[in-house]
Amino acid sequence: MNTLLRSLCLPWLLVPAFAAAEVPAVAVDIPPVHSLVDRVMGELGSPDLVIQPGASPHGYAMRPSEAEALAHADAVFWVSDALTPWLAGARESLADEALKVALMETAGTRQLAYRQGAALEIHAHDDHDHGHSHSHEGMDPHGWLDPVNAQAWLEAIAESLADLDPANADVYRRNASKGQAELETLVDELNDRLADARDARFIVFHDAYQYFETRFDVQALGAISLGDASDPSPARIRAIQDHVAELGVQCVFREPQFSPALVKSVFEGTGVETSLVIDPLGVDLPLNADLYPQLLRQLADGVVRCASEA
Known part of the structure:
Protein backbone atom coordinates (compact mmCIF):
# COMPACT_ATOMS: atom_id res chain seq x y z
CA MET A 1 0.00 0.00 0.00
CA ASN A 2 2.78 2.42 0.89
CA THR A 3 4.54 1.61 -2.37
CA LEU A 4 1.34 2.29 -4.30
CA LEU A 5 0.82 5.64 -2.54
CA ARG A 6 4.38 6.69 -3.23
CA SER A 7 4.03 5.83 -6.92
CA LEU A 8 0.81 7.85 -7.14
CA CYS A 9 2.18 10.88 -5.28
CA LEU A 10 5.59 11.06 -6.93
CA PRO A 11 4.46 12.79 -10.17
CA TRP A 12 2.67 15.48 -8.15
CA LEU A 13 5.67 16.05 -5.95
CA LEU A 14 7.82 16.62 -9.02
CA VAL A 15 5.55 19.26 -10.59
CA PRO A 16 6.78 22.29 -8.54
CA ALA A 17 10.43 21.46 -9.17
CA PHE A 18 9.83 21.08 -12.87
CA ALA A 19 7.85 24.33 -13.06
CA ALA A 20 10.58 26.20 -11.20
CA ALA A 21 13.16 24.91 -13.68
CA GLU A 22 11.20 26.52 -16.50
CA THR A 185 2.49 57.42 -8.23
CA LEU A 186 6.08 57.77 -7.00
CA VAL A 187 6.81 60.56 -9.50
CA ASP A 188 3.84 62.54 -8.16
CA GLU A 189 4.93 61.86 -4.57
CA LEU A 190 8.48 63.06 -5.16
CA ASN A 191 7.38 66.13 -7.08
CA ASP A 192 5.24 67.09 -4.08
CA ARG A 193 8.08 66.37 -1.66
CA LEU A 194 10.54 68.49 -3.67
CA ALA A 195 8.17 71.38 -4.35
CA ASP A 196 9.77 73.60 -1.72
CA ALA A 197 13.32 72.37 -2.33
CA ARG A 198 13.85 73.37 -5.96
CA ASP A 199 16.34 76.04 -4.94
CA ALA A 200 18.58 73.74 -2.90
CA ARG A 201 22.21 74.60 -3.69
CA PHE A 202 24.29 71.46 -3.54
CA ILE A 203 27.36 69.75 -4.93
CA VAL A 204 27.50 65.98 -5.48
CA PHE A 205 30.45 63.65 -5.02
CA HIS A 206 30.34 62.41 -8.61
CA ASP A 207 28.15 63.36 -11.51
CA ALA A 208 25.68 60.48 -11.32
CA TYR A 209 22.42 62.31 -10.64
CA GLN A 210 21.65 64.21 -13.84
CA TYR A 211 18.64 62.03 -14.71
CA PHE A 212 17.08 62.55 -11.29
CA GLU A 213 17.80 66.28 -11.45
CA THR A 214 16.26 66.65 -14.90
CA ARG A 215 13.14 64.66 -14.05
CA PHE A 216 12.45 66.54 -10.80
CA ASP A 217 13.73 70.02 -11.69
CA VAL A 218 16.56 70.21 -9.16
CA GLN A 219 20.11 71.13 -10.14
CA ALA A 220 23.49 70.16 -8.74
CA LEU A 221 25.88 73.12 -8.90
CA GLY A 222 28.94 70.96 -9.32
CA ALA A 223 30.55 67.57 -8.88
CA ILE A 224 33.84 66.72 -7.22
CA SER A 225 34.41 63.83 -9.62
CA LEU A 226 33.29 63.14 -13.17
CA GLY A 227 30.50 60.71 -13.96
CA ASP A 228 32.90 57.75 -14.13
CA ALA A 229 33.94 58.43 -10.50
CA SER A 230 37.56 58.98 -11.53
CA ASP A 231 39.82 60.89 -9.15
CA PRO A 232 39.43 64.67 -9.60
CA SER A 233 42.41 66.71 -10.74
CA PRO A 234 43.82 69.47 -8.53
CA ALA A 235 42.46 72.01 -11.03
CA ARG A 236 38.97 70.55 -10.70
CA ILE A 237 39.16 70.69 -6.91
CA ARG A 238 40.22 74.34 -7.06
CA ALA A 239 37.33 75.10 -9.39
CA ILE A 240 34.89 73.45 -6.97
CA GLN A 241 36.30 75.48 -4.08
CA ASP A 242 35.89 78.68 -6.10
CA HIS A 243 32.22 77.80 -6.76
CA VAL A 244 31.39 77.37 -3.08
CA ALA A 245 31.39 81.07 -2.25
CA GLU A 246 30.44 82.26 -5.72
CA LEU A 247 27.29 80.12 -5.94
CA GLY A 248 26.30 80.03 -2.28
CA VAL A 249 26.60 76.25 -1.96
CA GLN A 250 24.70 74.94 1.07
CA CYS A 251 25.87 71.34 1.17
CA VAL A 252 27.85 68.62 -0.53
CA PHE A 253 26.59 65.06 -0.75
CA ARG A 254 28.97 62.26 0.14
CA GLU A 255 28.59 58.68 -1.12
CA PRO A 256 29.00 55.65 1.16
CA GLN A 257 31.25 53.70 -1.19
CA PHE A 258 33.87 56.48 -1.32
CA SER A 259 36.08 57.80 1.46
CA PRO A 260 34.75 60.98 3.15
CA ALA A 261 38.32 62.25 3.48
CA LEU A 262 38.31 63.85 0.03
CA VAL A 263 35.05 65.69 0.71
CA LYS A 264 36.39 66.92 4.02
CA SER A 265 39.63 68.15 2.49
CA VAL A 266 37.87 70.01 -0.33
CA PHE A 267 35.30 71.79 1.86
CA GLU A 268 37.10 72.21 5.17
CA GLY A 269 36.62 75.71 6.50
CA THR A 270 33.96 76.69 3.95
CA GLY A 271 30.92 76.28 6.20
CA VAL A 272 29.31 73.90 3.68
CA GLU A 273 27.35 71.02 5.23
CA THR A 274 29.32 67.83 4.51
CA SER A 275 27.48 65.22 6.60
CA LEU A 276 24.72 64.44 4.10
CA VAL A 277 24.99 61.15 2.24
CA ILE A 278 23.20 60.11 -0.95
CA ASP A 279 23.83 57.10 -3.11
CA PRO A 280 22.88 56.27 -6.72
CA LEU A 281 22.88 52.50 -6.08
CA GLY A 282 20.93 51.93 -2.87
CA VAL A 283 23.94 50.52 -1.03
CA ASP A 284 22.26 50.33 2.39
CA LEU A 285 18.85 49.15 1.19
CA PRO A 286 17.55 45.56 1.25
CA LEU A 287 18.02 43.85 -2.11
CA ASN A 288 14.44 43.37 -3.26
CA ALA A 289 11.72 44.90 -5.43
CA ASP A 290 11.31 47.83 -3.03
CA LEU A 291 14.93 48.97 -3.36
CA TYR A 292 14.33 51.07 -6.47
CA PRO A 293 11.50 53.31 -5.16
CA GLN A 294 13.23 53.59 -1.78
CA LEU A 295 16.42 54.72 -3.53
CA LEU A 296 14.60 57.59 -5.24
CA ARG A 297 12.95 58.57 -1.97
CA GLN A 298 16.37 58.73 -0.34
CA LEU A 299 17.63 61.06 -3.06
CA ALA A 300 14.62 63.33 -2.64
CA ASP A 301 15.06 63.33 1.13
CA GLY A 302 18.68 64.39 0.70
CA VAL A 303 17.73 67.37 -1.46
CA VAL A 304 15.01 68.38 1.01
CA ARG A 305 17.46 68.20 3.92
CA CYS A 306 19.95 70.29 1.97
CA ALA A 307 17.32 72.95 1.26
CA SER A 308 16.64 73.16 5.00
CA GLU A 309 20.27 74.25 5.52
CA ALA A 310 19.46 77.67 4.02
Whole structure:
Protein backbone atom coordinates (compact mmCIF):
# COMPACT_ATOMS: atom_id res chain seq x y z
CA MET A 1 0.00 0.00 0.00
CA ASN A 2 2.78 2.42 0.89
CA THR A 3 4.54 1.61 -2.37
CA LEU A 4 1.34 2.29 -4.30
CA LEU A 5 0.82 5.64 -2.54
CA ARG A 6 4.38 6.69 -3.23
CA SER A 7 4.03 5.83 -6.92
CA LEU A 8 0.81 7.85 -7.14
CA CYS A 9 2.18 10.88 -5.28
CA LEU A 10 5.59 11.06 -6.93
CA PRO A 11 4.46 12.79 -10.17
CA TRP A 12 2.67 15.48 -8.15
CA LEU A 13 5.67 16.05 -5.95
CA LEU A 14 7.82 16.62 -9.02
CA VAL A 15 5.55 19.26 -10.59
CA PRO A 16 6.78 22.29 -8.54
CA ALA A 17 10.43 21.46 -9.17
CA PHE A 18 9.83 21.08 -12.87
CA ALA A 19 7.85 24.33 -13.06
CA ALA A 20 10.58 26.20 -11.20
CA ALA A 21 13.16 24.91 -13.68
CA GLU A 22 11.20 26.52 -16.50
CA VAL A 23 11.71 30.03 -15.11
CA PRO A 24 14.76 31.63 -16.78
CA ALA A 25 17.92 32.14 -14.77
CA VAL A 26 18.65 35.86 -14.82
CA ALA A 27 21.81 37.85 -14.05
CA VAL A 28 21.90 41.64 -13.58
CA ASP A 29 24.62 44.21 -13.00
CA ILE A 30 23.62 46.64 -10.21
CA PRO A 31 21.10 46.69 -7.32
CA PRO A 32 18.58 49.10 -8.96
CA VAL A 33 18.34 46.82 -12.00
CA HIS A 34 18.03 43.83 -9.68
CA SER A 35 15.10 45.59 -8.03
CA LEU A 36 13.31 46.22 -11.34
CA VAL A 37 13.84 42.64 -12.55
CA ASP A 38 12.73 41.32 -9.16
CA ARG A 39 9.53 43.38 -9.53
CA VAL A 40 8.83 41.78 -12.91
CA MET A 41 9.66 38.20 -11.85
CA GLY A 42 7.65 38.46 -8.64
CA GLU A 43 6.88 35.09 -7.06
CA LEU A 44 8.48 33.23 -9.96
CA GLY A 45 12.03 33.91 -8.89
CA SER A 46 14.75 36.48 -8.35
CA PRO A 47 17.80 37.48 -10.41
CA ASP A 48 21.45 37.01 -9.47
CA LEU A 49 23.44 40.18 -8.80
CA VAL A 50 26.88 40.43 -10.42
CA ILE A 51 28.13 43.63 -8.72
CA GLN A 52 27.61 43.43 -4.99
CA PRO A 53 26.15 46.32 -2.95
CA GLY A 54 28.79 48.81 -1.90
CA ALA A 55 31.03 48.26 -4.92
CA SER A 56 31.50 50.79 -7.71
CA PRO A 57 30.15 49.53 -11.07
CA HIS A 58 32.78 51.58 -12.91
CA GLY A 59 35.43 49.03 -11.96
CA TYR A 60 34.91 45.62 -10.37
CA ALA A 61 36.57 42.20 -10.05
CA MET A 62 33.96 39.46 -10.13
CA ARG A 63 33.94 36.69 -7.56
CA PRO A 64 33.73 33.07 -8.75
CA SER A 65 30.07 32.88 -7.67
CA GLU A 66 29.24 35.96 -9.75
CA ALA A 67 31.02 34.57 -12.79
CA GLU A 68 29.07 31.35 -12.30
CA ALA A 69 25.80 33.30 -12.24
CA LEU A 70 26.69 34.82 -15.60
CA ALA A 71 27.67 31.44 -17.00
CA HIS A 72 24.32 29.89 -16.06
CA ALA A 73 22.15 32.86 -17.06
CA ASP A 74 19.44 32.54 -19.67
CA ALA A 75 19.11 36.35 -19.69
CA VAL A 76 21.45 39.17 -18.70
CA PHE A 77 20.17 42.70 -18.04
CA TRP A 78 22.65 45.51 -17.58
CA VAL A 79 22.58 49.29 -17.83
CA SER A 80 25.23 50.06 -20.41
CA ASP A 81 28.82 49.27 -21.30
CA ALA A 82 29.49 52.94 -20.60
CA LEU A 83 28.76 52.18 -16.93
CA THR A 84 30.50 48.79 -16.74
CA PRO A 85 33.03 48.53 -19.59
CA TRP A 86 34.84 45.69 -17.80
CA LEU A 87 31.68 43.54 -17.93
CA ALA A 88 31.51 43.32 -21.73
CA GLY A 89 34.22 40.69 -22.14
CA ALA A 90 32.98 38.56 -19.24
CA ARG A 91 29.43 38.76 -20.53
CA GLU A 92 30.40 37.58 -24.00
CA SER A 93 32.67 34.78 -22.81
CA LEU A 94 30.55 33.48 -19.93
CA ALA A 95 27.01 34.18 -21.16
CA ASP A 96 27.51 33.90 -24.91
CA GLU A 97 24.18 32.08 -25.47
CA ALA A 98 22.09 34.16 -23.05
CA LEU A 99 19.59 36.81 -24.09
CA LYS A 100 21.40 40.11 -23.50
CA VAL A 101 19.61 43.39 -22.91
CA ALA A 102 21.42 46.72 -22.45
CA LEU A 103 18.67 48.75 -20.83
CA MET A 104 19.99 52.15 -21.92
CA GLU A 105 19.51 50.93 -25.49
CA THR A 106 15.87 49.95 -25.13
CA ALA A 107 12.95 51.83 -26.68
CA GLY A 108 11.59 54.74 -24.69
CA THR A 109 14.79 55.37 -22.76
CA ARG A 110 15.77 58.99 -22.31
CA GLN A 111 19.46 59.58 -22.84
CA LEU A 112 21.49 62.55 -21.65
CA ALA A 113 25.06 63.48 -22.53
CA TYR A 114 27.75 63.55 -19.89
CA ARG A 115 28.23 66.97 -18.35
CA GLN A 116 31.71 68.46 -18.27
CA GLY A 117 33.59 70.70 -15.88
CA ALA A 118 33.33 71.25 -12.15
CA ALA A 119 30.19 73.34 -12.67
CA LEU A 120 28.61 70.59 -14.78
CA GLU A 121 28.29 72.33 -18.10
CA ILE A 122 26.51 70.15 -20.64
CA HIS A 123 28.27 69.60 -23.96
CA ALA A 124 26.87 67.93 -27.08
CA HIS A 125 23.52 67.49 -25.37
CA ASP A 126 21.72 64.36 -26.58
CA ASP A 127 18.26 64.09 -25.05
CA HIS A 128 15.86 61.88 -26.97
CA ASP A 129 13.70 58.83 -26.91
CA HIS A 130 15.70 55.97 -28.32
CA GLY A 131 14.54 53.13 -30.51
CA HIS A 132 17.50 52.41 -32.78
CA SER A 133 21.21 51.69 -32.63
CA HIS A 134 24.01 54.17 -33.11
CA SER A 135 27.09 55.48 -31.34
CA HIS A 136 26.55 56.99 -27.89
CA GLU A 137 29.95 58.47 -27.22
CA GLY A 138 29.59 60.77 -24.23
CA MET A 139 26.28 59.31 -23.03
CA ASP A 140 25.68 59.52 -19.29
CA PRO A 141 24.78 55.92 -18.33
CA HIS A 142 23.10 56.65 -14.96
CA GLY A 143 19.68 56.52 -16.61
CA TRP A 144 18.02 54.41 -13.92
CA LEU A 145 17.68 57.52 -11.75
CA ASP A 146 14.88 58.75 -14.00
CA PRO A 147 11.79 56.73 -12.97
CA VAL A 148 10.25 57.27 -16.41
CA ASN A 149 13.21 55.36 -17.84
CA ALA A 150 12.56 52.68 -15.23
CA GLN A 151 8.97 52.41 -16.46
CA ALA A 152 10.26 51.71 -19.96
CA TRP A 153 12.76 49.21 -18.59
CA LEU A 154 10.06 47.29 -16.74
CA GLU A 155 8.33 46.73 -20.06
CA ALA A 156 11.57 45.72 -21.80
CA ILE A 157 12.37 43.26 -19.00
CA ALA A 158 8.88 41.76 -19.09
CA GLU A 159 8.87 41.31 -22.85
CA SER A 160 12.33 39.74 -22.81
CA LEU A 161 11.34 37.26 -20.11
CA ALA A 162 8.04 36.58 -21.85
CA ASP A 163 9.95 35.58 -24.99
CA LEU A 164 12.09 33.17 -22.97
CA ASP A 165 9.23 31.85 -20.84
CA PRO A 166 5.91 32.08 -22.73
CA ALA A 167 4.11 30.03 -20.07
CA ASN A 168 4.59 32.87 -17.58
CA ALA A 169 4.35 35.78 -20.03
CA ASP A 170 1.13 37.08 -18.49
CA VAL A 171 2.72 37.12 -15.04
CA TYR A 172 5.72 39.13 -16.23
CA ARG A 173 3.57 41.62 -18.09
CA ARG A 174 1.11 42.01 -15.23
CA ASN A 175 3.92 42.60 -12.73
CA ALA A 176 5.55 45.14 -15.04
CA SER A 177 2.27 46.99 -15.47
CA LYS A 178 1.78 47.17 -11.70
CA GLY A 179 5.34 48.38 -11.29
CA GLN A 180 4.82 51.12 -13.88
CA ALA A 181 1.68 52.32 -12.06
CA GLU A 182 3.60 52.38 -8.77
CA LEU A 183 6.34 54.49 -10.37
CA GLU A 184 3.74 56.89 -11.77
CA THR A 185 2.49 57.42 -8.23
CA LEU A 186 6.08 57.77 -7.00
CA VAL A 187 6.81 60.56 -9.50
CA ASP A 188 3.84 62.54 -8.16
CA GLU A 189 4.93 61.86 -4.57
CA LEU A 190 8.48 63.06 -5.16
CA ASN A 191 7.38 66.13 -7.08
CA ASP A 192 5.24 67.09 -4.08
CA ARG A 193 8.08 66.37 -1.66
CA LEU A 194 10.54 68.49 -3.67
CA ALA A 195 8.17 71.38 -4.35
CA ASP A 196 9.77 73.60 -1.72
CA ALA A 197 13.32 72.37 -2.33
CA ARG A 198 13.85 73.37 -5.96
CA ASP A 199 16.34 76.04 -4.94
CA ALA A 200 18.58 73.74 -2.90
CA ARG A 201 22.21 74.60 -3.69
CA PHE A 202 24.29 71.46 -3.54
CA ILE A 203 27.36 69.75 -4.93
CA VAL A 204 27.50 65.98 -5.48
CA PHE A 205 30.45 63.65 -5.02
CA HIS A 206 30.34 62.41 -8.61
CA ASP A 207 28.15 63.36 -11.51
CA ALA A 208 25.68 60.48 -11.32
CA TYR A 209 22.42 62.31 -10.64
CA GLN A 210 21.65 64.21 -13.84
CA TYR A 211 18.64 62.03 -14.71
CA PHE A 212 17.08 62.55 -11.29
CA GLU A 213 17.80 66.28 -11.45
CA THR A 214 16.26 66.65 -14.90
CA ARG A 215 13.14 64.66 -14.05
CA PHE A 216 12.45 66.54 -10.80
CA ASP A 217 13.73 70.02 -11.69
CA VAL A 218 16.56 70.21 -9.16
CA GLN A 219 20.11 71.13 -10.14
CA ALA A 220 23.49 70.16 -8.74
CA LEU A 221 25.88 73.12 -8.90
CA GLY A 222 28.94 70.96 -9.32
CA ALA A 223 30.55 67.57 -8.88
CA ILE A 224 33.84 66.72 -7.22
CA SER A 225 34.41 63.83 -9.62
CA LEU A 226 33.29 63.14 -13.17
CA GLY A 227 30.50 60.71 -13.96
CA ASP A 228 32.90 57.75 -14.13
CA ALA A 229 33.94 58.43 -10.50
CA SER A 230 37.56 58.98 -11.53
CA ASP A 231 39.82 60.89 -9.15
CA PRO A 232 39.43 64.67 -9.60
CA SER A 233 42.41 66.71 -10.74
CA PRO A 234 43.82 69.47 -8.53
CA ALA A 235 42.46 72.01 -11.03
CA ARG A 236 38.97 70.55 -10.70
CA ILE A 237 39.16 70.69 -6.91
CA ARG A 238 40.22 74.34 -7.06
CA ALA A 239 37.33 75.10 -9.39
CA ILE A 240 34.89 73.45 -6.97
CA GLN A 241 36.30 75.48 -4.08
CA ASP A 242 35.89 78.68 -6.10
CA HIS A 243 32.22 77.80 -6.76
CA VAL A 244 31.39 77.37 -3.08
CA ALA A 245 31.39 81.07 -2.25
CA GLU A 246 30.44 82.26 -5.72
CA LEU A 247 27.29 80.12 -5.94
CA GLY A 248 26.30 80.03 -2.28
CA VAL A 249 26.60 76.25 -1.96
CA GLN A 250 24.70 74.94 1.07
CA CYS A 251 25.87 71.34 1.17
CA VAL A 252 27.85 68.62 -0.53
CA PHE A 253 26.59 65.06 -0.75
CA ARG A 254 28.97 62.26 0.14
CA GLU A 255 28.59 58.68 -1.12
CA PRO A 256 29.00 55.65 1.16
CA GLN A 257 31.25 53.70 -1.19
CA PHE A 258 33.87 56.48 -1.32
CA SER A 259 36.08 57.80 1.46
CA PRO A 260 34.75 60.98 3.15
CA ALA A 261 38.32 62.25 3.48
CA LEU A 262 38.31 63.85 0.03
CA VAL A 263 35.05 65.69 0.71
CA LYS A 264 36.39 66.92 4.02
CA SER A 265 39.63 68.15 2.49
CA VAL A 266 37.87 70.01 -0.33
CA PHE A 267 35.30 71.79 1.86
CA GLU A 268 37.10 72.21 5.17
CA GLY A 269 36.62 75.71 6.50
CA THR A 270 33.96 76.69 3.95
CA GLY A 271 30.92 76.28 6.20
CA VAL A 272 29.31 73.90 3.68
CA GLU A 273 27.35 71.02 5.23
CA THR A 274 29.32 67.83 4.51
CA SER A 275 27.48 65.22 6.60
CA LEU A 276 24.72 64.44 4.10
CA VAL A 277 24.99 61.15 2.24
CA ILE A 278 23.20 60.11 -0.95
CA ASP A 279 23.83 57.10 -3.11
CA PRO A 280 22.88 56.27 -6.72
CA LEU A 281 22.88 52.50 -6.08
CA GLY A 282 20.93 51.93 -2.87
CA VAL A 283 23.94 50.52 -1.03
CA ASP A 284 22.26 50.33 2.39
CA LEU A 285 18.85 49.15 1.19
CA PRO A 286 17.55 45.56 1.25
CA LEU A 287 18.02 43.85 -2.11
CA ASN A 288 14.44 43.37 -3.26
CA ALA A 289 11.72 44.90 -5.43
CA ASP A 290 11.31 47.83 -3.03
CA LEU A 291 14.93 48.97 -3.36
CA TYR A 292 14.33 51.07 -6.47
CA PRO A 293 11.50 53.31 -5.16
CA GLN A 294 13.23 53.59 -1.78
CA LEU A 295 16.42 54.72 -3.53
CA LEU A 296 14.60 57.59 -5.24
CA ARG A 297 12.95 58.57 -1.97
CA GLN A 298 16.37 58.73 -0.34
CA LEU A 299 17.63 61.06 -3.06
CA ALA A 300 14.62 63.33 -2.64
CA ASP A 301 15.06 63.33 1.13
CA GLY A 302 18.68 64.39 0.70
CA VAL A 303 17.73 67.37 -1.46
CA VAL A 304 15.01 68.38 1.01
CA ARG A 305 17.46 68.20 3.92
CA CYS A 306 19.95 70.29 1.97
CA ALA A 307 17.32 72.95 1.26
CA SER A 308 16.64 73.16 5.00
CA GLU A 309 20.27 74.25 5.52
CA ALA A 310 19.46 77.67 4.02
